[in-house]
Ligand code: SF4
């Protein structure tokens with residue numbers, strides 16, 4: 001099992017989740033060049049997450065779930081988090097580097113279950 005960050009995270013600047021993760025495995029996408037092709041949200045590295053649950057109560061959007069408990073309408077976000085495994089060099093933690101200003105503006109529609 002691993003925990004996953006769902007699309008309910010998009011555009012959040014709270015970051016309380018990042019501060020409490022003992023594995024520092026809640027990551028942001030930071031491509032070496034160009035803009036990100038991924039949604040403006042955080043991602044959990046499935047290989048590093050130890051299922052401790054510490055991040056869940058810190059998330060005001062209730063965006064984090066154990067992968068087995070992700071609601072059906074958010075199920076595609078499990079695979080979205082798994083992209084970290086294929087493109088690990090593009091991801092980093094805000095704890096180890098300053099996070100650039102979040103500039104992407106997604107419409108409220110992107111938070112909808114149908115996205
Ligand atoms: S997972 Fe929750 S607390 Fe963390 S950045 Fe996303 S919405 Fe904010």
Ligand code: SF4
Pocket residue numbers: 003020021022023024025026044048049050051052053054055056
């Ligand atoms: S469950 Fe624990 S190890 Fe996994 S992302 Fe959340 S705080 Fe980090």
